[in-house]
Amino acid sequence: MSKIEIIRCDHVETIMEIPVLIVGGGGTGLCAALAVRDAGVDVLVIERDRQPLGTTSMSTGLIPAAGSKAQKARQIADSPELFAEDIVAKTKGQVDHSLVKRLAEQSAQTIDWLTGVHQVGLSLVEGFTYPGHSALRMHGMPSRSGGELMGALANACETAGVDILTDATVDALYVREDDRIIAVAATRPDGGQDIIGCGALILACCGFAGNQDMVTELIPELEHATFHGHPGNKGHAIAWGQQLGARLADLSAYQGHAGLAAGYGIPILWPLIAEGGIQVNRAGERFANEASGYSEQAVKVLEQEGHVAWSIYDQARHKIMEQFDDYQQAKTAGCLVKADTLEDLARETGIDVDGLCTSVQETHALVDSGERDRFGRSFAGKQKLTAPFYAVRVTGALFHTQGGLEVDGDARVLRTDGSTFPNLYAGGGAARGISGPGADGYIAGNGLLTATTLGRLAGEHAAHNATRDV
Numbered sequence: 001m002s003k004i005e006i007i008r009c010d011h012v013e014t015i016m017e018i019p020v021l022i023v024g025g026g027g028t029g030l031c032a033a034l035a036v037r038d039a040g041v042d043v044l045v046i047e048r049d050r051q052p053l054g055t056t057s058m059s060t061g062l063i064p065a066a067g068s069k070a071q072k073a074r075q076i077a078d079s080p081e082l083f084a085e086d087i088v089a090k091t092k093g094q095v096d097h098s099l100v101k102r103l104a105e106q107s108a109q110t111i112d113w114l115t116g117v118h119q120v121g122l123s124l125v126e127g128f129t130y131p132g133h134s135a136l137r138m139h140g141m142p143s144r145s146g147g148e149l150m151g152a153l154a155n156a157c158e159t160a161g162v163d164i165l166t167d168a169t170v171d172a173l174y175v176r177e178d179d180r181i182i183a184v185a186a187t188r189p190d191g192g193q194d195i196i197g198c199g200a201l202i203l204a205c206c207g208f209a210g211n212q213d214m215v216t217e218l219i220p221e222l223e224h225a226t227f228h229g230h231p232g233n234k235g236h237a238i239a240w241g242q243q244l245g246a247r248l249a250d251l252s253a254y255q256g257h258a259g260l261a262a263g264y265g266i267p268i269l270w271p272l273i274a275e276g277g278i279q280v281n282r283a284g285e286r287f288a289n290e291a292s293g294y295s296e297q298a299v300k301v302l303e304q305e306g307h308v309a310w311s312i313y314d315q316a317r318h319k320i321m322e323q324f325d326d327y328q329q330a331k332t333a334g335c336l337v338k339a340d341t342l343e344d345l346a347r348e349t350g351i352d353v354d355g356l357c358t359s360v361q362e363t364h365a366l367v368d369s370g371e372r373d374r375f376g377r378s379f380a381g382k383q384k385l386t387a388p389f390y391a392v393r394v395t396g397a398l399f400h401t402q403g404g405l406e407v408d409g410d411a412r413v414l415r416t417d418g419s420t421f422p423n424l425y426a427g428g429g430a431a432r433g434i435s436g437p438g439a440d441g442y443i444a445g446n447g448l449l450t451a452t453t454l455g456r457l458a459g460e461h462a463a464h465n466a467t468r469d470v
Contacts, residue, residue, distance in 0.1 A: 004239040005172035005185075012174045012183050014197035018044045019466035020459070021184060021196060023170045023237075024204035026054015026230070027146075027448060028428030028455040030153040030162070031110075032202050034118055035459025037160040041467060043459075044196065045157075045164040046186050048232055052154050052164060053147075055206055055230045055400050055429055056451060060269060060324065061149035062125060062140040063452055064445035065107035069115075070124040070139060078135035080104040090132045090293070090443040091436030096249075100434050102409040103453050110453045111139050118156035120149070127320060128271045130444035131293050138445060145325035146448075168194075173201070173240060179415070180422040199466030200423040202458045203413075207401035207429030208235030209254065215398065218251045221299055224307045228260055228267065228397040237430035241405045246421070247414045249432045253402035255442045256298030258290070260397035261335040262308050267326050268392050270294040270444070275320060276382035277313035278363060279394075281305060284346065284355020286362075289375035295435075295442035298396035308395050310349055312360070314385045330392065337391045345389045360385055400447060402433035411458035425462050427454030 020036045022029045025047030036043040045052070065071075066083035084104040088095060114120040125138040141148040157164065165186065172185040174195070181201040187193045208214040210233035215222060241248060258279065259268040273279070273290045279297070280286055281304040288300040301309045321327040330336055339345035342360060346353035363379050366372075370380040405413045405426045412420040413431075428451035435441040 004236060004243070006240065006243045007172055007174050008177060009174055010176055012195055014183050014195045017197040018042055019199040020202065020462045021046065021198035021200070022202045022204055023184070024054060024206060024232070025049070025052030025164055026204060026206065026428060027056030027150065027153065027451040029054070029202070029204035030157050031452045031455030032204060032427065032459035032462070033157055033162040034160055035456045036463045037162055038117070039460065039463035041463040043162055045162060046168050046170055046184070047164055047166045048169045050166050053150055053230060055233065056146045056448065057150045058228065058230055059146035059448060060140065060144050060326065061146035061448070062138040062144065062445055063111060063122065063448045064133065064137045065111040065139055066104060066135070066137055067108035068111040068139065070111065070122070071137065074124055074126070076124070076136050078137055080107065082134055083107065083137065086132055086134050087434055087443055087446070091434070091441035094436040094441065095434050096432070099409065103434060103449055106453050106457065107449060110456050113456065114452070118160070120152045120156060128275050130270065131274055131291050132443040143325040144323055175244065178422060179244065181424055200425065200462035202462055203237040203240070203405070203424070203426040203430040204428055204455065205236050205430055206230060206233040207404060208238060209233040209398050209401045211235045219254055222254070222256070222398050224302050225256065225298065225396050225398040226260055228257070228265060229400050233400060233429065237426060238404060241413065244421070245416055247406040247416050247418070248404065249406050250403035250435070250437045252437050253433060253435050253441065254439055255399045255402060255435070255447055256295045256439050257397045257399050258294050258297035258301045259311060259394045261330055262393045262395040264330070264333050264335045266330045266333060266335065268311055268330060268394055269321065269324055269326060271320050272311060272313045272317040275317050276363070276379060276385065277311055277317050278359060279309045279311050280351060280356060280359050281309050282351060284352040284359055286359050286375070289377040291377050293440065293442065296440035299439065301394065302396035308393055310351055310391045310393055312356070312385070313390050315388050316383055318390055335392055338388055340388050342389055345391050349391050349393065400429050402435040402442065402446070404429065404431045404433070407431045407454065409457070410461040411454045412461065423462070423465055425458040427451060427458050
């Protein structure tokens with residue numbers, strides 16, 4: 001990680017003054033920038049890459065929201081209250097309830113704003129419900145990919161007149177004694193440095209999942225996990241926050257994933273499990289409640305021999321998965337194994353045949369009985385796995401961290417005493433999420449909910465804040 005510096009001063013010479021500066025051009029940064037431009041205020045996004053990507057680009061691009069126009073058009077029964085209850089239940093209550101309430105209440109407005117004002121082609125994802133969600137509330141792009149979402153956000157920013165400085169890293173913040181950010185130092189690839197003044201600063205520069213030293217210190221259970229995320233996840237926002245005296249929380253929280261195709265680095269997404277698929281180890285044995293969530297299941301996979309497992313499913317689940325761009329990549333890459341019988345599937349994968357057959361037969365019995373298994377999972381209402389069968393060898397991965405700077409309902413960063421910084425905001429991976437202190441509190445879409453909605457709220461408030469007399 002590059003040097004992180006806080007420079008205390010009352011004045012610094014700058015090359016320009018921008019009302020709102022944003023560090024990071026991922027989903028949070030671009031949503032914040034769009035909100036700033038909607039208010040008629042100038043904004044500059046500083047992005048380390050040659051084009052805006054961020055963690056969002058590596059996701060499915062699915063954003064949960066309760067009460068959106070898309071839901072209402074399909075007569076989906078949902079509400080912000082129910083959404084908030086789902087989030088709180090997944091975290092077992094270990095979450096900032098006020099922030100959860102605020103995000104749930106604002107979630108539909110974010111989706112309707114993106115689709116209606118900025119022509120981002122989000123639609124309601126139908127056909128399955130992710131674990132922990134009580135209703136169909138995921139909204140995604142046609143390919144169900146974060147790359148497509150980022151492309152749409154980048155196009156919207158171009159239309160809105162958002163200025164984006166790429167190939168530049170922010171190495172220092174200039175801060176007055178009253179904690180007001182007055183400028184940042186941005187370094188170009190040639191080593192040249194520009195000092196840019198600002199009226200407000202939004203930190204949208206990811207979490208720390210790509211900083212192995214921080215992961216080892218704060219999340220030791222992921223020693224053998226594969227990092228599958230944006231390389232910009234180096235913990236800059238946390239380092240700045242620590243020096244500034246910001247309040248930090250849930251630094252052990254993260255989104256893991258138990259379905260990263262081993263050796264291929266392609267996520268095999270969770271609908272195949274949610275709809276009745278299973279995971280087994282080399283002995284063909286199930287080892288956890290796969291349906292509890294893909295994040296907490298990652299550590300369970302890492303505990304297996306060789307830190308791998310196999311996701312087992314069939315043609316019906318295969319058809320569901322074909323709507324996802326990641327799954328199409330997996331098909332092309334050749335990491336899916338297909339067989340007409342379980343015996344053939346076991347032989348081709350190296351899984352113990354007796355163990356695999358027994359595990360599948362047990363799920364069939366559970367479908368018939370409606371009872372829960374020894375792990376607490378129910379298969380009631382699911383179709384039995386039938387030939388042809390599929391398998392994919394997977395490992396546990398770390399996608400992104402969920403802890404960070406504590407913020408209020410307008411994404412303003414909090415000091416350790418609970419007061420807000422004068423003009424500092426954070427969202428997405430830079431901010432504390434709504435997943436509690438570990439992996440098991442993550443519910444599908446938490447990352448993009450906080451990225452898009454906190455980004456929008458930060459942009460709205462910062463635009464107003466930056467134009468006031470200071």
